[in-house]
Amino acid sequence: MMEDPRAKKLYFEWEPQDDPEFAPLILGKGTIGGKGRSLLFALRKLRDSGDEELAKTKLPSSIYLSVEIFHRFLENVPGLRALLSCKEPRRVEEAFLAAPLPADARKFIEEFLAEMNDPVAIRSSSRLEDDVKHSFAGKYLTTFLCNDKGGAAERAAAVEREVKRVYSRTFFPAAEEYRERHRLGEDDMGIIIIRMAGRWRGRYYYPTIAGVGYSQNFRRWTTRIRQEDGLMRMVFGMGTMSTKRGYARTVSLSNPILRPEGFSPEKIAAIAQESFHVIDRDNPDALTTLDIKKEWRQLIKYHPDFSAYAQIYGYADGEGAFSQVMKNMSALQPGTKICFTFDEFPQKYPGFYKRMKKTLKLLEAEMGLPADMEFAYEPTEDSLCLIQSRPFWSNAQNEGGIPAVAEKQILLQADRMVTHGSIAGISKIIYVDYGRYYANRDFYGTARLIGDINGASDEPYILVAPGRIGSSNPELGVPVQYSELTHCRVMVELGIPRLGFMPELSYGTHFFSDLEVDGVLYMPVFAGEDRNIFNSEWFEGVECETCKNDAVRVYRGSFAVYMDGETNRGVIVDKNLPQSGARR
Template sequence: MICGRGTIGGKGRSLLFALRQLRDSGDEQMSRTKVPRSIYLSIEIFHQFLERVPHLDTLLANNDPQEIERVFLETPLPQAAGMYIRTFLADMRDPVVIRSSSRLEDDVKHSFAGKYLTNFLSNNCGGLEERSVAVENEVRRIYSRTFFPAAADYRERHHLGGDDMGIIIIRMAGRWRGRYYYPTMAGVGYSQNFRRWTTRVKQDDGLVRMVFGMGTMSTKRGYARTVSLTNPILRPEGFSPEKISAIAQESFHVIDEERPNQITTLDIKKEWKQLLTYHPDFAAYAQIYRCDDGEGCFFQIMKNMASLSPGTKVCFTFDSFPRIYPDFYKRVKKTLKLLENKMGVPADIEFAFEPTEDSFCLIQSRPFWSNNHLEGGIPELSQRQILLQADRMVTHGAIPQITKIVYVDFNRYYAQRDFYGTARLIGELNKASDGEPYILVAPGRIGSSNPELGVPVQYSELTNCRGMVELGIPRLGFMPELSYGTHFFSDLEVDGVLYMPVFAGEDRNIFNADWFESKKWEPWCDNPAIRVYRGSFAAYMDGESNRGVIIDKDMGETD
């Protein structure tokens, strides 16, 4: 159902387009693809709402986000919107998702990933009026985000002008399992793999990044399983049980009826017994990891297990999933290729899946922008010039001249434990750069939501960064990860920021620690973990050969 005239915004428009293409595909499996029950508020409703906001021009001119949100929350929605919302909720007690769908969202280049707002409501407390008011409040909250700095700065940076907000209100994919509501698995998929972890994987193969539980876990730089759609056995992290267990998902997102209107994170160590009750195929997703005398190995979970033995843990490896559900990958690949052909550009989807029912639910579909057309290639170099070298997942492109490298010393960062303080100081350094570009080298996952995995810096704090190197230090738990589907990587793609991961100590990877220790550097704000190196540097990355290097150009002059 659509309330109002005019466009329903980018997300809504793209989702309905994808559904129509799948239904008309002539393929029985793709035609069974579901889209959650939804209603759409067009941008006409948004403009009718703005007409009701008192002293709107003055409010927006003051540019106070908290005051904008307060006034918007006190302003009633148009009557038609309220009626649509009440009709939608009348016979439904499942959780709902209220999503932004602005006019500019999900176009070919600018996805606005993470710039607006998506909210989840449990929708199972109180009567119809109370539940409807809760949804109306979230609609107004999303309306206010149109004028918040995150979106306004993004539009200004990309010369996009103003925006108009549509809304999608969706029954959340999944079901109640006891007190928790979630889909069995969810994630994101791409028709093209622009950052391959091995030459055995082709760009055209496509990939998925999937998690157990709600897909919100896959849009953050946390743990997820990344899979090539034509070779799902291959792992970016390799086949070592130690490495697999180190980056395997150990928690998942749900809606908890006892903690309404928020996403709850559950620890698999505490929940695995009841998960066996609700998921007879649980062995397809999870395994038990044990380490004996330095040797790690995995075991299957058995239904008759009473408890975990000491020194073991449960984690989501999806190790048996390709064997038990091989058609899943074929289905996703078909879906992505169809959408790519119909849109004329690479496709990007969000999905939820109930494997035991073969029920595939499309949650979002949009064009997948990539700057992969940037000129890349690596010139002749002397070995002593190379500061960092990667052998997988590199962006295709080059920065032939840059004068600054910002380096986060992993030993200091780990020892001082001031994770968020370090992240904010990097943001201040970026701001003080006054437009001067730099390459950032940091341990683990830059922009991680979990500071134990890497520096939790926000993308908005890296506006002058032109290249990122994630440094893998296994002994400290810092491991880069191919985080397709995250808002962070969507921004990297749009802005053409080069990226490569370096796994210290691995073959064909170089981390020139002697250079970083001997080269003169500048401290930043008395934080010993942050170093600034100045000189003549360059970055060269070749996506075809899967090799990337950062070099000190001055080192070659003395050869």
Template sequence: MQDQETLNRYFAWDPREDPEFSPWLVGEGPIGGKGRSLLFAIRKLRASGDENLASVRIAPSRFLGVGVFREVAAQIPNLAELRRKEDPEALESAFLQTVLPGYVREALREYLEGMTDPVVVRSSSILEDSIKHSFAGKYLSTFLLNQGTLEERLQAVCEQIQRIYSRIYFPTALSYRAKHGLGEDEMGIIVMRMAGRWRGRTYYPTTGGVGYSRNMRRWTTRVRMEDGILRFVFGLGTMSTKRGYARNFSLTNPMLRPEGPNPYKVMKHAQERYQVIDGQRGELVTLDVKQTWRDLLTQHPDLGIYAQLYQTDGDEGYFSSVDYSTVLPERFAKICFTFEDFPRRCKPFFTRMKALLPLLEQSMGVPADIEYAYEPREDELELLQCRPLWIGGSAAGGARIPDLSGRRTILRADRMVTDGVLENVPVLVYVDHRIYSVEPDFHAVARAIGLVNQTLGDQRYVLVAPGRVGSSNPELGVPVQYNELTQCACIVELGIPRSGHMPELSYGTHFFADLETDNVLYMPVYEGERHNLYDETWFDEAPYAEGPHPAVRIYRGSFSAYMDGGENTGVLVADRVETGC
């Protein structure tokens, strides 16, 4: 899938040689992976000869080379000692006491003079310019309201840059680099206008999300891998990179939903909360559409493109449109973002994406991964990030499921599986959904999994848990951190409708990016659905040891996973279970 010659040209491209972009660069040295890849993508779109692609926007920005980082780090005489102590607070404090070079402050001052919207200060390290290692969530990117005097705004931006510089030496980044044998890193910086616009006291884009030129988590064989996939939300796109609710569109057929057409399932998987910048509070806030929909109508008279009213009539549920005449009935009803009418009303958006993603893949020589914001009313698409997409073990079609006659299959999946084989894993860690669903402290369960991970040493294991592993919302799944799963070789997410725990196509989240990098196999199993198997009897009757929390069980023996991405089928087999666990 890689075109090495094209890939070499991609990495050789230097924005300093581009007369349009070179004035945006400040300081010596490379500008890092995020910065260089974004400018490369914009250059290719503008040179495409396609007016729709050439019109894709990039926000006014400044890109700091790693030479600035070197100058700042050189001001800290005891940096080596601080690094040995691995004290994040002391490191950040040391960087905050430095001063950015005068030419950098002047360039930023000039930039901010004409910039009154919020700005984002983003990391763009050298190692982020990598095919395999995205560093998703490992460094720091932050927004600033950008209000006050020019000097106050300048100082705020400089401080955020210094904070990001210190993150090079924070434990999260150090452990990630050590785990993957990546060595030292250096930091470039992007300062860019935040995507969106002011709507009353709040600032946000109408929609934001991520896109991929390859769909490696197909929920049906009717979806073509090479057509790509979009994952996006109403409001700031930050929520699309987390394991919450987002709308997923296959560019094969944007009307096909991963959850199917059933109104109840659509409602259960639909986004209800969205993020905006609150200008009065000066911070990022999360709002609930069920409470704000009337206010949203004043800014979005076409809200029905994005949101619908779900209500019940007897045992049946159905959707209706949302407008000024909407009245919430006394019986169960919920307003949520379904984007049901979006494909029909916003066809130019999908037409553009179907051309944009293949062009970027062709230009880079590897599949493409983008972040974007979109204003449907004006048909304005803004590109926020572009980088190579590492697909690792997900390259569908290489694995085959053997004859399993005489072997005990305990889990089977029929969608969104990784492609790969994992045999003779000695440990299976299971989270009992019946205990987890009534557990008052969900985080205690997550920490218990982390403790098991730590005590297993170098033993690999399979994790089977309800809902979305790694979700920031514990009601959707166990909020375990990825660094607590370092020995996990396979994750099986259980969809248990009666407890409300349902996996979700989260391809594009930071969590899944780490799964791909580490070649961790994945499959979701939906209890009660055709072609799915969850053998709960086996989990109750097989011998196990209780983990650090009553919801956590540890089974020992020999477990194997076989996943065929081409056929979209996965199974987990228990060949042996040891007694006296």
């Protein structure tokens, strides 16, 4: 989609304080920050769309503190200038927690909570988060409170504490380094206090499904789907699971039946969601991760349509296969497991995907830019909650193409999820040997070593590693932090299915947002699959620099990266190898 300058201008000029419905939800003058303003803008446009289905989209009860409240709070922090100059995050947080919020803010929060005992989220909404390009994903703070014990004053005090913690994160290294790296200057913090989407189901509170959606699919896994149709990443339970590099169901809105991993039961089961996030009454004020293997009986009780979400995977006649979860089951059979495949969801709720596509297209048209949104959904009631909406930044380049290269020069080749882009000259590859990584089990040591190599010089490099780089689960891929990859310019995720290493298109994750903003080229390579190349002979036979961890090697040479989003092909070549037989 081409940007619409007029719509973009109207989007950035819109102020919720001028809307008579939204003004009472806001305390203070000045902006309420990017997340808050964008969320209310989206709700207003959906309600005014003239489309009955879009107009019934909900926003959970919420209030907003403007940046004026932030600055008035800072006046209550003793010795602020000296405190911030010490660059000690713990001292900053302790001082902020000891300082009082302005009295009108405390009263505003208590009035909001007076008759609302459901869990709440306290979210950052800074002024700079209004920027199209810089989402600040994961750089500030969102916290959760159970909010079901004590009177309004006691519960308000707990929320105030979390507001001050969010304020302190404005001055933490993650945010300051991000602003410095992108030359953004200082920031001002607004706050959203919002009832969490979902409901109590026994001792657990969660929505049935949640996730993220995008009006444009810049990284298609097949040419059978269209960029302009968009995509979703959805999970069972709270949407926080979809912002991590874990398991989620990726859906093209061109055809919700298609899967990036294909239709093989083995591959589907290998990357299907097996745990989900909830608020637990017995463990309040933090997210709890539940295992479906332990919870499936009670889930059937609360979700009569449970077969739309989960299936049982096992072997039949020597092959992997799925079967339905039956209400009268007393236990899982040996050798089977249960997981969230969403396999029957498109047939049971086909209108959901049409509604999401329509919603995203409207937001894109009204903002004048590609849109992304976070949502929660109760399928049996067709109840859609908007959790976040903002412009969707992509660093996809307009120019693409792959020059004539000899097949012998190709070290890696991908056939999906690539955008236009190229780097004609790069002299370094950091490679994580998947076999040794898997055998050694020194997952975090491997990650820290990559960070050490990255920090030793500012030389750009290509990173090639198995599975999902940056995963919080080291069984899925190297758990390296994005801050340890500051000089990485190309990232290749190597798929080795037999060891459980599967790349994944992780739109919506904080990690992937950083890749996009910094223009890091990305491609997944599935070893052994048609139209994919992993030149293992080169990686095993070429001279390299060994490291103290033998799973990590560094190669020097003359390498080039070429990606073509139209043909969905990407290659990395060794320019020093012979070019005989070069072809496009």
